[in-house]
Amino acid sequence: MADALTPRHRWGSTELELAAMPASPPEGRETLIRIRDLHRRFGPRHILRGVSLDVYKGETLVILGGSGSGKTTLLRHLMAMLRPEEGRITVRGLGAGGGDLDMAQASEQQIESYRRNLGVVFQGAALLNSLTVLENVGLPLIEVDRLPVDQVRSRVVEALRRVYLPAEEILNLKPAALSGGMRKRVGIARAIIQKPRIILYDEPTTGLDPVTVNGVNELTLDLQQKIGVTSIVITHDIGAAFMIADRIALLYKGRIVACGSKDETRANEHPVLQQMLTGSTTGPLTEGYAK
Numbered sequence: 536m537a538d539a540l541t542p543r544h545r546w547g548s549t550e551l552e553l554a555a556m557p558a559s560p561p562e563g564r565e566t567l568i569r570i571r572d573l574h575r576r577f578g579p580r581h582i583l584r585g586v587s588l589d590v591y592k593g594e595t596l597v598i599l600g601g602s603g604s605g606k607t608t609l610l611r612h613l614m615a616m617l618r619p620e621e622g623r624i625t626v627r628g629l630g631a632g633g634g635d636l637d638m639a640q641a642s643e644q645q646i647e648s649y650r651r652n653l654g655v656v657f658q659g660a661a662l663l664n665s666l667t668v669l670e671n672v673g674l675p676l677i678e679v680d681r682l683p684v685d686q687v688r689s690r691v692v693e694a695l696r697r698v699y700l701p702a703e704e705i706l707n708l709k710p711a712a713l714s715g716g717m718r719k720r721v722g723i724a725r726a727i728i729q730k731p732r733i734i735l736y737d738e739p740t741t742g743l744d745p746v747t748v749n750g751v752n753e754l755t756l757d758l759q760q761k762i763g764v765t766s767i768v769i770t771h772d773i774g775a776a777f778m779i780a781d782r783i784a785l786l787y788k789g790r791i792v793a794c795g796s797k798d799e800t801r802a803n804e805h806p807v808l809q810q811m812l813t814g815s816t817t818g819p820l821t822e823g824y825a826k
């Protein structure tokens with residue numbers, strides 16, 4: 536009897552992959568980014584299969600997903616490095632003349648101006664090895680904003696202090712002279728240097744030691760509280776998700792199959808979430824699902 540009630544028996548493949556319908560924002564929240572029925576194919580491989588998700592202004596939304604599930608692909612759409620080939624992404628107020636930006640329709644110029652509101656923390660720190668910390672972090676100010684050298688320097692110092700780095704000591708060092716955790720912080724400083732409204736993080740803690748992981752998570756929270764940006768964090772680390780998220784979404788088989796607050800996520804019986812929560816080696820993530 537108990538056996539008949541286990542998720543494995545109740546959840547067929549269709550239910551496992553069924554997209555969660557985006558809820559309307561709670562009182563006092565507004566939707567900043569709206570993704571509807573987004574698809575992406577690479578040749579014959581159908582990676583995103585109808586992603587629908589709303590990101591609320593000012594929240595930290597964590598998107599969980601297994602390795603190869605399409606997390607970076609989704610992020611590249613949010614960076615407008617990939618345009619929707621099917622489905623829609625709209626960003627409220629960041630289009631021409633303060634209107635909404637439609638990612639499929641927008642001109643290159645509109646995309647450029649959207650990107651100036653965006654900070655990206657890449658998987659790995661993605662710093663340029665031949666440049667100093669000052670040059671790495673200041674690059675957008677030099678190349679895009681064309682600010683004079685002394686202003687670049689003071690803005691870089693400010694950004695480095697925000698991520699708790701000893702700015703004066705490391706300004707002229709190359710990335711190779713820094714620890715992994717420090718490089719990650721420098722990467723975050725670069726992401727915030729243009730005072731973005733949206734920060735995208737791609738697996739910010741992957742490959743770091745546990746103490747550094749906590750430091751980076753705390754930093755994400757701290758930036759959220761101090762500069763009030765909207766953050767989208769992509770990760771496979773459910774511990775990090777519960778530490779920093781306002782809401783948690785799960786990307787599975789090309790769709791968002793669950794999305795809610797931490798309490799809603801804990802209570803969600805979706806077998807993939809449950810497997811992630813318990814760290815079990817048996818479940819749909821590791822053995823395929825019951826047909």
Ligand SMILES: Nc1ncnc2c1ncn2[C@@H]1O[C@H](COP(=O)(O)OP(=O)(O)O)[C@@H](O)[C@H]1O
Binds near residue numbers: 577600602603607608
């Ligand atoms: N430009 C591309 N060309 C072909 N296949 C790609 C490309 N980008 C990603 N993929 C494939 O799409 C799948 C999802 O990749 P990705 O979004 O990087 O996953 P994740 O970030 O969740 O690990 C992978 O199987 C990957 O090989």
Ligand SMILES: [Mg+2]
Binds near residue numbers: 658737
């Ligand atoms: Mg990835």
